[in-house]
Amino acid sequence: MVGRIVIGLAITIVCFAVAGRRFFWLSRLIRSGAPAKRPYQGLRKAAEAEVVEVAGQKKLLQWTIPGLAHFFTMWGFTVLLLTIIEAYGALFNQNFAIPFIGHWSAVGFLEDFFSVAVLVSLLVFTGIRIKNAPARKQRQSRFYGSHTGAAWLVLMMIALVIITLLIYRAAQENTGHFPFQGDWWAFASLGVAKVLAPLGTGVNSVIENVALLANIAVITGFLVFVSYSKHLHIFLAPINVGTSRRPRALGGLDKTPDMDMENISEDTVFGVGKIEDFTWKQMLDFSTCTECGRCQSVCPAWTTDKPLSPKLLIMGLRDNMFASADRLLSKDSGEAAEAETLVPTVIDPDVLWSCTTCGSCVEQCPVDIEHVDAIVDMRRYEVLMESRFPQEANLFLRNIENQGDPWGLGGAKRLEWTEALDFDVPVVTSSIPDGVEYLYWVGCAGALDDRGKKQAQATARMLHRAGVTFAVLGPKESCTGDPARRFGNEYLFQEVAKANIETLKEVGAVKIVATCPHCFNTIKNEYPALGGEFEVIHHAELLAHLVNNGKLVPGGGYSGTVTYHDPCYLGRHNRVFDEPRDVIDAIPGAKQVEMGRCREKGFCCGAGGARMWMEENIGKRVNMDRTDEALGTGADIVSTACPFCMIMLDDAVQASGKGDEVRVMDISQLVEESLLSGSAPSSAPANASDDA
Ligand code: SF4
Ligand code: SF4
Incomplete structure (x- = not known):
């Protein structure tokens, strides 16, 4: 009895000390990041996200079989916390039962049901891992590049937690110590008890003690392993989801305080050059990645054989964060100055520039990691601090800067598309004419590209046919800045955006209809941070409204x-x-x-x-x-x-x-x-x- 208590407590104290130290270190590391950029989403939205994404596992359940397996494992771990209380109680008192509920059949059933459900889920995970083995499927495997050895070890440890649990409960049944003695609702424990019963009470007593200690050792050992592995997400995912700055849709990028062109100092760093330039929320993102590879398997860059994998990018940043921990925690500015930049040392330029900012990765990520912001932050540094970027991009950037459009055709050509119309479109010179409801933001492609012009013309004709009144800015319109911003040239974006906002305010724009989703997104989601608040609608929404x-x-x-x-x-x-x-x-x-x-x-x-x-x-x-x-x-x-x-x-x-x-x-x-x-x-x- 005393020996059992001493061994059980010794294992627990050692494992908790090791894991606790690691978690404390991790929390300091994450908090060493820069302040988060956007305001907190608020407690109500956070609670909703916790219920839907964490408790409800909504994102994961879109894949039925792996989703259900993960659902039962996650809830299994939650319900089986009761068995941990029972195990520690049994360490001190073999007849221990949780006060009030400790003998309820429903509790016994739940514990056994989830024990079996977790075991079945582990078989499902095993099948998924064999089917998607990187060795066989190479880049097509979502686990390509993940730490697969650690994943197998975790599956094995979880299986051991359940197996030792069922064995000590079965032995308890045979020695008369089981809180649910003879209650067939605890069906799995009693089933195993039947197998062990012929061994007799003496042997079952030994099994009870050994399996109990083994169960405690595996649980606390698992805690240590989790704190050092990708399975950190067990603890970090609820925190990452709850502290998310951007619930659901991706929308606009951030205009961070240090990107404010009016407040530039000598020490200003534009974007992210080194790991310490990321915010604490981004560092939490990196630490939370489960290496599930769901982002990787939907990435248009990865699936078309480019070097960018959003998973490997996040893993690379996480590994660099851990490797740079001493520097980050010491906050030594001298060391920071000497550290190499992330690109090209950690992130290959071809990785960085392959991203289309499509947002598939963010959409799929079950723990709400925001890859696109990290990528654009690094692009900002490359463009604004280092001038290192694909040189062919110089032309479109220069064209936006000098001519107001990426093709460099200039404002004078922005009305040519209207020549094919058999009605006059009012062109705003000083202010939007009375009675005109919408300002039609045509966009550079709509005004200047031959195929884009056809779209703009058809849209204009359909709006006109439906009786919608609209005017255009013509030469006063210019690029919204979307491509410059996504490319990382925040300076150029802010310049053109501010000029556009001034124009829109001058002409009294209230309602804007845009045919280009990039213009629509930028004016709707990004101009407000620069002082431009307008009612923006996409032509698909307006046409649907008119049709409906x-x-x-x-x-x-x-x-x-x-x-x-x-x-x-x-x-x-x-x-x-x-x-x-x-x-x-x-x-x-x-x-x-x-x-x-x-x-x-x-x-x-x-x-x-x-x-x-x-x-x-x-x-x-x-x-x-x-x-x-x-x-x-x-x-x-x-x-x-x-x-x-x-x-x-x-x-x-x-x-x-x-x-x-x-x-x-x-x-x-x-x-x-x-x-x-x-x-x-x-x-x-x-x-x-x-x-x-
Ligand atoms: S946003 Fe970039 S990294 Fe993410 S899926 Fe799209 S291309 Fe891949
Ligand atoms: S970033 Fe998200 S989706 Fe991608 S591997 Fe990590 S957890 Fe999975």
């Missing part, structure tokens, strides 16, 4: 199959998934087919993150990969709601040699074609936009 209210009635002249491609900055970043589909659904004769990767899981076209203006020399082209998927649906129209997606997909359709069979069209063009090619309905009433 009978203000715009598509014609019956279309017949064919349409597959809709979700633009990342409309869908994932801003949650506009249904509206474009509603517009297509409203066209008689248009049959919609979905691609496998659609809505939240939509696959990027390859243009975002300023990739539109960079060479794509590594691996398969992202637009080709997406177009192969679209063509695989058998659709004769690939529809979208973004001029950049349209250009990328159209290029890929032409390159596939399918240009004669498949067309790439904006949803506005699709509506227009339905009107032109057949039984066009009577014209819509005037002043039809209502309160869209």
Whole structure:
């Protein structure tokens, strides 16, 4: 008895001391990061996230089998905390039962049910790991690059926790110490007890003591192992989700205080050059990664054979954070000055510049890690502090700076697209004319690219037909700054953004409709931080509103199959998934087919993150990969709601040699074609936009 207590307590004290020291060190390390950039989401949203994502395991349950296995393991660990209390109670008193509930059949059943459920889940995890073994599937495995040895060890330790638990409970039953003596609700323990019963009470008494100590040793040993491994997420995931700064949609990037161009000092560091420049929240992100690889398997860069894996990027940053711990904790500015920058030492430039900022990784991550912000932060440093970036990008940056658009065509050409219209579009010179409801933000592609112009023209004609009044800025409009910001040139972004905000305020803009999801996202989600608050709507939302209210009635002249491609900055970043589909659904004769990767899981076209203006020399082209998927649906129209997606997909359709069979069209063009090619309905009433 005394020996059992001494051994049990000794194991516990040693393991708790080692794990406690590690957790204390870890908390100091994370808190050494810079202050978080955006305000806290608030307790209500945090509580919602805890209930939905942590307790409800919503993100993981989108994959039914692994999701259920994880659900039962997570809840198994929670319920089995009761058995830990029972184990420590039994260490001191073999007849111990938890006060009040200790003999309840329901408790015995729950404990045994979750013990078995965890064991079954472990078998599922084993199957998943064998099926997705990196040795077999190489880059296609989501575990490629993860610490698979540690993962197997964890599965083994969890199995040992349950096995030792069931054995000591069974032996307790046979020695008369089981709190649920003879109660068949504790079905698993009693089942094992039957197997051990023939050994007799004496042997069962020995087994009871040994298995109890083994159970305590495995649990506390697991605690130590967790504190040193990727399984830290058991403790950190609820904290990471609860302290998230950005619930759900991705939306805008941060304008951090140290990026404020009006307050630059000699010591100002733009972006993140070294690990200590990340915020504590980002350091918590890195520490929380489970290495599950879900981000990796959806990344358009990784799946087209580029070197960027969001998982490996986060793991690389975490490893560097741990390796730099002494420096981070000492806060020695001399050491920090001498430390090498993350790029290229830890993060290869090809990794950094491959990202399209599509947000798939953030969307999929079960513990809410924000890869895109980390990537853009490092790009900011590379561009603004080191001037190290793909040199072909110089041209588009210079064009935005000098001409106000990435192509360098200049403001004088921004009205040419209107020449094909058979009505006049008011051009704002000083202020938006009375009675005009919307300022139509045409965007650089809509105003200047030949294919983009067709989208802008169709949108304008459909709005006009529905009686929506709008005006354009023409030469006063310029690039919103989205590509410059995603590329890392925060200085240029803020310059153009501030100029645009001034113009928009001068002309009295209140309601803005944008056809480009990048413009839409930037004006809606990023201009407010610079003082520009406007009501912004995307044309897909406005068209859906007009169609749903009978203000715009598509014609019956279309017949064919349409597959809709979700633009990342409309869908994932801003949650506009249904509206474009509603517009297509409203066209008689248009049959919609979905691609496998659609809505939240939509696959990027390859243009975002300023990739539109960079060479794509590594691996398969992202637009080709997406177009192969679209063509695989058998659709004769690939529809979208973004001029950049349209250009990328159209290029890929032409390159596939399918240009004669498949067309790439904006949803506005699709509506227009339905009107032109057949039984066009009577014209819509005037002043039809209502309160869209
Ligand atoms: S944002 Fe997209 S391209 Fe960039 S790392 Fe994430 S998934 Fe990959
Ligand atoms: S970043 Fe998130 S999705 Fe990617 S491996 Fe880590 S936990 Fe999994």
